[in-house]
Amino acid sequence: MKRAVSLVSLLVLSSVWILQAVPVLSEPLPQENFDLCRFMGKWYELAVVSTCPHYMQRKRGNPVIVALELQHVASESNFTMTATIFRNSSCKQTSTDYSLTKTPGRFFHHVARFGADVDSFVVHSNYDEYAMMLLLSTEKPSGIKTTTVKLYSRTMSVRTAVLDEFKTVVRQHGVTDDAIVINQNKGDTHTLMLMIPGPP
Known part of the structure; x- marks a missing residue:
């Protein structure tokens, strides 16, 4: 009986040790001391990876650079992202309103087309060169x-060093870096740059 009790105790202790040894992913942390004003302005989406197969299939079919313009009015609790993309020699623009949250560097928006709530985090940026974004979406009611x-x-x-760091961030969030789609300049660079204002 004592041996059985000891065995049970050993199993319980082993289970506790295993639970403590397995890292638990907490809520993503945005860039420290995030500066919204410095984050605004012109960006280009150069690379992307996602766990959504349909999204990735679409991106692989047309891996073009997307021009982004972020604008924020100081008195408002949201900012607007205007995305410009060229497909079949024609220009397409879409605008998305991102609500600010109490956590600097974390934003929220809803995608009505898919009934999805999206949490966005600026996980790393030096503002003048690059920014790495994490988007966590939940479709409703499917979950x-x-x-x-x-x-x-x-x-x-x-720079190659920035791309390598991006791959590290991708792996940290459970996505394989070999699935990353690198967007390409399809020859419309001049037009894109004329349409989007220069960096702040």
Whole structure:
């Protein structure tokens, strides 16, 4: 009997040790001392990876650089992101309103088309060169969750070191870096730059 009790105790202790040894992913942390004003302005979406197969299939089919313009009015609790993309020699623009949260560097928006709530985090940025974004979305009522990681740049290229750091961030959030789609300049660079104001 004592042996049985000892065995049970050993199993319980082992289970506790295993639970303590397994890292638990907490809520993502945005960039420390995030500065919203410095984050505004022109960006280019250069790379992206997502756990959503349909999204990734669409991105692989047309891996073009997306021009972004972020604008914020100081008195308002949201900012607007205008995305410009060229497809089949024609320009398409979409605008999304991002609500600010109590946590600097964390934003929220809703995608009506998919009934999805999206939490966005600026996980790392030096403001003048690049920004790495983590998007966690939940579709309703299905509850399907998707993780997306994006790399923004103030120009249409980034240093190899920045891309390597982006791959590390991707792996940290459970996505394989070999699935990353690198967006390409399809020759419309001049037009994009004329349409989007220069960096702040």
